[in-house]
Amino acid sequence: MWHKTFAGLISGLIFMVLVPSSLSLLMPSQVGLILALGLIFALSSWAGVMTWCYAANTNKQAWGRAAKAALPVILIFTGIFFTAAGPTG
Amino acid sequence: MNKTTLKNLTHAHAWLGLIISGVLMIVFVCGSISLFRHNIIHWDSQYHAPDPLSEQIVPISTILDKIATQEHNIPAHHGVLISIPQSDQPYYYTAFETETADGLHIDHQLNFDANTGQLLPYNGEDFYLSDMLYLLHISLLLPYGTEIVGVITLLFFVMVMSGICIVLKKLVSHFYQYRLNKNKDIYHDGHTLIGVSSLPFTFIFALTGVMFNLSIVLQAGFGFAVFKGDIPALIKTAGFFGQPNVEYSGNPVSNTHANTIIKDVQEKYPNHKIARLNFFAMGDENGEVEVRLIEHNALIPTTHVIYSLKDASLISEYHAQQAPTAATYTVLSSLHFGEFGGITLKFIYFILGLGCCYLILTGNLLWLEKRENNRQQSKRGLAFVKAMTLALSTGTLIAVACSFIGARFAPFSWTRTDLLPTLFFCAIGISLLHALFNSMQRKAIRQAMVQQLLAAAVLFAICPFYDLIQVLFGHAPHPYLLLDVILVNCALLLVALFCFSLGKHQHATSGASASESITLKSSVS
Numbered sequence: 173m174w175h176k177t178f179a180g181l182i183s184g185l186i187f188m189v190l191v192p193s194s195l196s197l198l199m200p201s202q203v204g205l206i207l208a209l210g211l212i213f214a215l216s217s218w219a220g221v222m223t224w225c226y227a228a229n230t231n232k233q234a235w236g237r238a239a240k241a242a243l244p245v246i247l248i249f250t251g252i253f254f255t256a257a258g259p260t261g
Numbered sequence: 262m263n264k265t266t267l268k269n270l271t272h273a274h275a276w277l278g279l280i281i282s283g284v285l286m287i288v289f290v291c292g293s294i295s296l297f298r299h300n301i302i303h304w305d306s307q308y309h310a311p312d313p314l315s316e317q318i319v320p321i322s323t324i325l326d327k328i329a330t331q332e333h334n335i336p337a338h339h340g341v342l343i344s345i346p347q348s349d350q351p352y353y354y355t356a357f358e359t360e361t362a363d364g365l366h367i368d369h370q371l372n373f374d375a376n377t378g379q380l381l382p383y384n385g386e387d388f389y390l391s392d393m394l395y396l397l398h399i400s401l402l403l404p405y406g407t408e409i410v411g412v413i414t415l416l417f418f419v420m421v422m423s424g425i426c427i428v429l430k431k432l433v434s435h436f437y438q439y440r441l442n443k444n445k446d447i448y449h450d451g452h453t454l455i456g457v458s459s460l461p462f463t464f465i466f467a468l469t470g471v472m473f474n475l476s477i478v479l480q481a482g483f484g485f486a487v488f489k490g491d492i493p494a495l496i497k498t499a500g501f502f503g504q505p506n507v508e509y510s511g512n513p514v515s516n517t518h519a520n521t522i523i524k525d526v527q528e529k530y531p532n533h534k535i536a537r538l539n540f541f542a543m544g545d546e547n548g549e550v551e552v553r554l555i556e557h558n559a560l561i562p563t564t565h566v567i568y569s570l571k572d573a574s575l576i577s578e579y580h581a582q583q584a585p586t587a588a589t590y591t592v593l594s595s596l597h598f599g600e601f602g603g604i605t606l607k608f609i610y611f612i613l614g615l616g617c618c619y620l621i622l623t624g625n626l627l628w629l630e631k632r633e634n635n636r637q638q639s640k641r642g643l644a645f646v647k648a649m650t651l652a653l654s655t656g657t658l659i660a661v662a663c664s665f666i667g668a669r670f671a672p673f674s675w676t677r678t679d680l681l682p683t684l685f686f687c688a689i690g691i692s693l694l695h696a697l698f699n700s701m702q703r704k705a706i707r708q709a710m711v712q713q714l715l716a717a718a719v720l721f722a723i724c725p726f727y728d729l730i731q732v733l734f735g736h737a738p739h740p741y742l743l744l745d746v747i748l749v750n751c752a753l754l755l756v757a758l759f760c761f762s763l764g765k766h767q768h769a770t771s772g773a774s775a776s777e778s779i780t781l782k783s784s785v786s
Contacts, residue, residue, distance in 0.1 A: 173273070185482075188478075189486060190482075190486065192479075197486075203498050204498055204499065204586050207483065207585075207586040208585035208590075209589075210479060211476065211589050212593075215471050215472055215475075216418075218415065218418075219418035219421075219422055219471070223270070223422040226419065227423075228269065229265055
């Protein structure tokens with residue numbers, strides 16, 4: 173249970189923060205709207221990723237699911253972060 | 262969804278539910294009661310409340326002059342908050358923070374008579390009961406309590422989602438199923454029925470709970486990832502209301518402009534009620550006042566208007582609708598508190614809140630039923646869960662009743678901010694110990710439940726009977742408090758009756774099952 177909890181907690185947190193952040197960097201004029209939607213969907217996705225990890229058969233599978241949720245988001249965010257100007261210019 | 266996934270989710274749902282049940286129960290019970298916070302304050306203060314409003318009310322400038330004559334050192338960016346007299350609060354409530362030479366800040370709360378402008382001996386802090394219940398709801402009155410409640414709410418959100426996944430396949434076909442043959446079936450079907458019926462409510466509560474307590478994580482992460490650490494820029498983009506930032510000029514102005522501002526606001530916003538005024542750099546040429554207006558039955562109820570204290574001119578107007586983030590946050594908050602639907606919605610929320618308590622208890626009982634016949638299960642572990650479940654149900658009721666009694670009978674020389682939380686937690690602790698001593702045998706734990714239910718019934722009945730005796734001896738609450746006093750006392754009596762009936766029923770059931778087992782034994786021998 174501890175593995176599943178931490179796998180879901182960490183990957184859900186990364187997913188929740190980086191998805192709206194990537195969208196905001198791509199569409200700086202819509203930051204307010206993205207943040208507003210983030211309050212509903214990003215926070216829900218945190219719990220969703222945790223639920224997905226709890227549904228795993230083993231601890232290893234839970235960490236695998238956590239990696240599937242977090243790694244692509246991290247890679248995409250890193251790419252956007254160094255290329256897009258974002259709201260701060 | 263395959264069987265293994267469902268099994269994993271059920272396992273996680275059961276264990277997470279058991280682990281967070283203690284905190285969640287306190288959060289839901291105190292949250293449900295907190296829906297009636299203002300009614301409880303009136304009930305609590307009925308013997309010491311100020312006289313009702315007369316027709317002649319002193320203007321707000323008199324109160325500002327009174328505060329000014331006390332020569333407090335109030336920093337310009339710290340507001341002097343004033344709540345103007347209303348029919349249900351017939352006095353001026355003021356709160357402000359002063360700064361000492363060492364840079365320390367001291368809180369002050371002063372109340373002024375609305376008819377004479379004199380300082381009242383009435384201190385709102387002496388009526389701490391409703392505030393305590395609300396603080397228990399949001400932070401359990403513990404250090405880092407907000408974060409703890411946030412994590413618990415996140416796990417509750419996971420439980421809501423896993424619960425949906427578990428019942429999804431049989432959601433429609435088994436919705437009306439309510440079997441009465443076995444305890445396990447009753448708990449299971451009740452748990453599913455209430456869980457599915459109250460789903461929109463529990464979803465909103467889980468989401469807003471995480472939003473209130475953990476959205477700081479989203480805010481910080483977003484601030485660093487998108488705004489490169491410029492958090493003020495993020496807050497500006499989010500569009501939340503920002504308080505005026507002023508400095509003292511040293512040139513005094515008359516406080517009478519405040520009276521003009523109130524008149525102007527009342528004319529311009531006839532459908533709004535002035536909730537409070539916040540004066541920055543009070544009595545100074547640079548001073549500004551924020552007037553907070555509330556529109557009843559609106560999902561975004563608050564409007565802020567800023568006026569200059571120099572010439573009573575309007576500087577700006579703010580409504581959360583202007584920014585999507587602030588608007589979303591406010592709408593979600595309104596959905597959490599249910600203020601927009603009046604007293605009817607509050608009652609519905611209260612019943613749904615109690616429904617969530619039922620979910621917690623039936624969840625624990627299901628966990629127990631499933632493991633009680635398992636020989637590999639530790640007996641001590643089972644006994645502890647039994648005792649905890651009892652302490653969470655009847656123990657929480659006893660704790661709430663003790664808090665009401667403490668609020669009514671403790672002398673004012675005893676600080677209520679210390680006394681009431683101590684009483685609350687001690688009552689739960691004693692209930693847990695009592696249940697633990699009786700938890701090794703099924704019959705004994707049932708007797709302990711009956712005893713605790715009867716104790717709760719007696720404790721809940723004490724305050725209404727005391728108030729009734731006071732009325733018989735000539736005390737009459739002020740008219741503006743009467744409805745709330747009756748409402749709260751009736752609610753206490755109803756809970757007392759409920760506890761008594763349930764205790765009686767449980768006593769009869771345990772008696773019947775005992776005689777059944779004696780008959781069975783004699784027939785076997």
